[in-house]
Amino acid sequence: MYAHKEIEKKWQERWEEARVFEVSEDEQKKLKKRYVLDMFPYPSSNGLHVGHPEGYTATDIYCRYLRMSGHHVLHPMGWDAFGLPAENYAIKEGTHPAETTRKNIQTFKRQIKSLGFSYDWSKELNTSSPDYYRWTQWLFLQLYKQGLAYKKKAPVNWCESCQTVLANEQVVNGACERCKNPVVQKELEQWFFKVTQYAEELLSCLDTLDWPEPIKLAQKNWIGRSEGALIEFKLQATSYKLQAFTTRPDTLFGATYMVLAPEHALVAQLKEQIKNWKEVDAYRASARKKTELERAHLEKEKSGVPLEGVTAINPANNQEIPVWIADYVLASYGTGAIMAVPAHDERDFAFAKKFSLPIRMVVCPHYPAPTCPVLDEAYEGGGHMVESGEFNGLPNEEAKWAITKKVKGERVTQYRIRDWLISRQRYWGAPIPIIYCDTCGTVPVPSADLPVLLPTDVDFKPTGESPLRRSKSFHKISCPTCGKPARRESDTMDTFVCSSWYYLRYPNATEIAEPFTKESLAYWLPVDMYVGGAEHAVLHLLYARFITKALRDLGYLSFDEPFARLRNQGMILGEDGEKMSKSRGNVINPDDVIASHGADTLRLYEMFMGPFEATKPWSTGSIIGIRRFLDKAWKLYERLEVRGERLEVKKPILEKLLHKTIKKVTHDIETFNFNTAISALMILLNELGKTAQKHEGLSQKTRDAFLLLLAPFAPHLAEELWERDGHSTLIARASWPTWDETLVKDEIVRVIVQVNGKPRDAFDAPADTDDKALQKEALAREKVQKWIGGRQPKKIVVVRGRLVNIVV
RNA sequence: GCCGCGGUGGCGGAACUGGCAGACGCACAGGACUCAAAAUCCUGCGAGAGCAAUCUCAUGAGGGUUCAAUUCCCUCCCGCGGCACCA
Numbered sequence: 001m002y003a004h005k006e007i008e009k010k011w012q013e014r015w016e017e018a019r020v021f022e023v024s025e026d027e028q029k030k031l032k033k034r035y036v037l038d039m040f041p042y043p044s045s046n047g048l049h050v051g052h053p054e055g056y057t058a059t060d061i062y063c064r065y066l067r068m069s070g071h072h073v074l075h076p077m078g079w080d081a082f083g084l085p086a087e088n089y090a091i092k093e094g095t096h097p098a099e100t101t102r103k104n105i106q107t108f109k110r111q112i113k114s115l116g117f118s119y120d121w122s123k124e125l126n127t128s129s130p131d132y133y134r135w136t137q138w139l140f141l142q143l144y145k146q147g148l149a150y151k152k153k154a155p156v157n158w159c160e161s162c163q164t165v166l167a168n169e170q171v172v173n174g175a176c177e178r179c180k181n182p183v184v185q186k187e188l189e190q191w192f193f194k195v196t197q198y199a200e201e202l203l204s205c206l207d208t209l210d211w212p213e214p215i216k217l218a219q220k221n222w223i224g225r226s227e228g229a230l231i232e233f234k235l236q237a238t239s240y241k242l243q244a245f246t247t248r249p250d251t252l253f254g255a256t257y258m259v260l261a262p263e264h265a266l267v268a269q270l271k272e273q274i275k276n277w278k279e280v281d282a283y284r285a286s287a288r289k290k291t292e293l294e295r296a297h298l299e300k301e302k303s304g305v306p307l308e309g310v311t312a313i314n315p316a317n318n319q320e321i322p323v324w325i326a327d328y329v330l331a332s333y334g335t336g337a338i339m340a341v342p343a344h345d346e347r348d349f350a351f352a353k354k355f356s357l358p359i360r361m362v363v364c365p366h367y368p369a370p371t372c373p374v375l376d377e378a379y380e381g382g383g384h385m386v387e388s389g390e391f392n393g394l395p396n397e398e399a400k401w402a403i404t405k406k407v408k409g410e411r412v413t414q415y416r417i418r419d420w421l422i423s424r425q426r427y428w429g430a431p432i433p434i435i436y437c438d439t440c441g442t443v444p445v446p447s448a449d450l451p452v453l454l455p456t457d458v459d460f461k462p463t464g465e466s467p468l469r470r471s472k473s474f475h476k477i478s479c480p481t482c483g484k485p486a487r488r489e490s491d492t493m494d495t496f497v498c499s500s501w502y503y504l505r506y507p508n509a510t511e512i513a514e515p516f517t518k519e520s521l522a523y524w525l526p527v528d529m530y531v532g533g534a535e536h537a538v539l540h541l542l543y544a545r546f547i548t549k550a551l552r553d554l555g556y557l558s559f560d561e562p563f564a565r566l567r568n569q570g571m572i573l574g575e576d577g578e579k580m581s582k583s584r585g586n587v588i589n590p591d592d593v594i595a596s597h598g599a600d601t602l603r604l605y606e607m608f609m610g611p612f613e614a615t616k617p618w619s620t621g622s623i624i625g626i627r628r629f630l631d632k633a634w635k636l637y638e639r640l641e642v643r644g645e646r647l648e649v650k651k652p653i654l655e656k657l658l659h660k661t662i663k664k665v666t667h668d669i670e671t672f673n674f675n676t677a678i679s680a681l682m683i684l685l686n687e688l689g690k691t692a693q694k695h696e697g698l699s700q701k702t703r704d705a706f707l708l709l710l711a712p713f714a715p716h717l718a719e720e721l722w723e724r725d726g727h728s729t730l731i732a733r734a735s736w737p738t739w740d741e742t743l744v745k746d747e748i749v750r751v752i753v754q755v756n757g758k759p760r761d762a763f764d765a766p767a768d769t770d771d772k773a774l775q776k777e778a779l780a781r782e783k784v785q786k787w788i789g790g791r792q793p794k795k796i797v798v799v800r801g802r803l804v805n806i807v808v
Numbered sequence: 809g810c811c812g813c814g815g816u817g818g819c820g821g822a823a824c825u826g827g828c829a830g831a832c833g834c835a836c837a838g839g840a841c842u843c844a845a846a847a848u849c850c851u852g853c854g855a856g857a858g859c860a861a862u863c864u865c866a867u868g869a870g871g872g873u874u875c876a877a878u879u880c881c882c883u884c885c886c887g888c889g890g891c892a893c894c895a
Contacts, residue, residue, distance in 0.1 A: 001847085172890095213812085214811095214812050214813065214890085217890095218811090218812080218890065218891080221810095221812095221890090221891070222891080224894065226894075226895085228895080244895080245894095245895065246895060247894095247895065248895080259895090302893085327893090328893050328895095329894095329895075330894065330895090333894045333895075334894075334895065337895095338895045339895085341895090345895065346809095346893090347893055347895075414895090415894090416894050534889085534890090535890095537890075538890090538891090571889090608820090608821090608832085608833070609820065609821085610820060610821055611821085613813095614813095614814085614821095615813090615814090615888070615889085616820070616821090617819095617820075619819075619820065619834075621834060621835075622819085622820065622833065622834045622835090623834095624834075625833045626833080628848095629833085631848095635848090675820095675822085675832085676821095676822070676831085676832080678832080678833090679821095679822075679831065679832035679833075680831095680832085681832095682832055682833075683832070686832095693849090750828080752827070752828050754827085754828090754875080754876070756875080757827095757874095757876045758876090759827095759828045762828070794875090795875060796875085797875050797876075799876095802827055802828095803828080803876090805827080805875050805876060806875085807875050807876095
């Protein structure tokens with residue numbers, strides 16, 4: 001048993017003193033760069049959980065390996081420090097969020113350091129510090145100048161419990177992502193970032209990224225591109241026209257009614273014509289009150305009200321059709337109005353059935369058919385046109401654009417993604433740097449006046465109004481343009497704005513009077529490897545991509561995508577196979593594992609549990625296996641030192657295994673297959689142990705190679721053994737071992753002999769034995785002859801270096 | 809409902825490009841050491857049959873392709889994750 005406590009402390013101090021993990025201008029000149037980044041944590045009051053070290057260990061192994069193989073590595077860590085929990089804690093306990101955050105960061109930093117990660121702490125950043133959020137505000141102003149940040153009154157998601165608006169991405173199942181309370185719609189004036197302007201590029205650039213496919217798919221679906229047509233419907237006896245977006249213009253002849261979203265502006269304008277206005281207005285009011293959850297989740301039950309006295313003209317056949325309002329049509333997508341084709345759309349079908357509206361089939365799967373069948377569900381597939389005038393008989397895909405053309409429709413592309421709502425009516429965030437003046441209107445805070453400091457004299461209690469409004473020192477100000485009394489914007493920015501650009505800040509010297517410098521970005525960006533949880537698929541990862549593209553178009557960046565490679569760590573479940581949570585009481589604290597088994601053991605264990613990206617359960621009992629492995633290594637080197645057995649008896653098998661292991665571990669680190677890399681190290685160590693037990697000795701080269709391979713995984717133990725074995729330099733700065741490909745290849749291979757596909761025998765043969773000789777040997781074998789039983793082989797398959805299959 | 813990921817011993821998991829299924833580790837059993845225990849070391853360890861050599865079955869279920877399938881194709885079942893009326 002080695003003394004992990006002392007050894008780990010010793011080497012953590014040595015690394016810090018020697019500043020081995022800090023980037024240097026010297027290396028910048030001669031080495032190839034690698035920027036390896038972890039998604040920075042929100043420093044919660046619970047401290048680190050075992051999920052954090054999983055990703056951090058992976059990047060650390062990767063970075064240590066990269067440094068040893070001659071790269072200049074930037075590996076920074078920081079704090080995503082603004083956010084609701086600290087503020088909620090302030091409301092409950094009265095402790096200022098700045099204080100809570102400071103404490104939590106201290107804990108996180110201590111815990112992260114205790115794991116021996118090779119971060120460059122000189123680059124540490126904190127999004128809640130004025131040095132940082134000053135530039136978040138700068139970012140806002142840049143977007144504002146470009147018209148990419150704008151204020152708009154719109155129906156937005158409102159969380160009653162958090163008393164703030166939420167971005168679309170933060171509404172989960174109609175409920176607030178944080179507090180799980182239902183989200184309601186509110187009409188409010190809010191700040192947005194124009195993500196939609198980049199919808200097409202955000203979609204098309206996905207192909208260029210080395211990211212997990214599921215994440216790319218999630219983004220693709222979230223962006224939700226669909227091609228279709230805008231078709232204009234005249235309203236009977238009025239001068240109003242109604243535009244509808246459809247992806248199925250081919251079904252226009254089957255449009256038997258129209259539906260407007262309850263919030264559609266035209267509804268109010270038609271008040272005079274609507275005979276049942278009272279009923280219509282009541283419906284509108286009730287739709288507004290419904291939560292997202294109610295609106296979406298009661299999906300089976302469609303509801304709606306006809307606009308009596310209002311009819312539209314179907315431009316395809318000039319038929320007069322009714323117009324309804326219903327909340328299954330969303331105001332925020334397309335034009336907020338649809339042409340309803342119940343025969344070919346599931347939702348329209350359900351609605352038509354409920355309100356006994358006509359269903360007319362116009363796309364027939366079996367053509368020519370004498371009559372169209374009566375449908376018991378909508379038919380959404382393809383086929384040929386029927387009941388569609390001159391288009392009858394055309395394949396529906398062709399009819400799409402022919403019909404669009406006939407009715408003078410416009411071919412358009414729609415996206416599901418919405419602009420990013422970034423205002424928050426909360427305290428603990430970066431203030432939006434805007435001033436409202438009665439004379440000058442909306443005035444951006446001049447860059448020189450940044451940062452707009454978050455005031456401290458604030459009552460945190462959320463009332464639906466921004467807490468900052470209650471700070472007199474903050475709210476009232478004179479207009480920077482005309483000097484007259486004016487007021488500050490009192491909302492803060494979504495914390496996702498802070499995290500949307502932090503990777504651009506790290507590479508710079510910390511005390512610069514700019515958000516980042518061109519030189520530092522040119523050298524370090526884009527991030528070569530980014531690691532974090534998959535839960536950010538359509539949040540942070542999408543926002544960061546958007547910000548990168550926006551800054552590029554503003555002339556600040558010269559690359560299109562921030563993160564070239566992305567890997568997601570899988571979730572670690574509790575021992576009961578359930579998600580770790582306080583209420584279940586299945587949370588594992590890394591501190592405890594470090595105390596009992598050591599940081600190296602924890603690191604190795606988390607990597608050995610299973611594939612990096614897989615969800616896997618924690619198993620306290622299995623940790624001992626890793627600790628035994630490290631103890632074995634310790635004992636081996638101790639024994640060799642005591643006995644002075646440091647000369648190796650030439651052992652070709654061991655040498656071969658060593659080279660195979662070097663190759664495997666190298667390859668596995670590069671592909672993030674850490675579990676199999678560790679298993680290879682175990683196999684090697686077991687062999688080294690056997691050799692040592694026979695007093696055969698181990699050469700310097702062999703002893704070094706094992707430690708070098710171990711170093712990225714268990715850096716403390718590797719340093720200690722490296723030193724004890726006579727080295728005076730750090731293993732963290734040593735060179736990664738190389739392998740000899742000729743030694744990796746086996747000269748003698750085991751050849752399997754199958755009879756009718758079943759393995760019956762095996763023999764050893766030189767790897768380059770030709771097919772004929774293999775076949776001859778296989779057939780000559782007694783066992784094989786027995787299985788053939790005198791029959792004539794019908795076919796013999798020979799795979800060189802692997803097997804012979806005899807079919808009889 | 810749609811999309812994605814997965815299902816291999818008692819457990820976590822290996823398996824290159826289709827080529828001996830179960831590497832490595834945990835647990836378990838037997839042995840060595842010990843007065844004894846712990847630790848450590850050695851051996852065994854998918855199921856069934858057999859004294860044994862060995863044989864049969866086995867990668868969620870069923871079918872298919874192939875000389876050969878955990879791996880490729882089809883149908884279905886189960887678990888997990890995401891999206892959720894996007895016209």
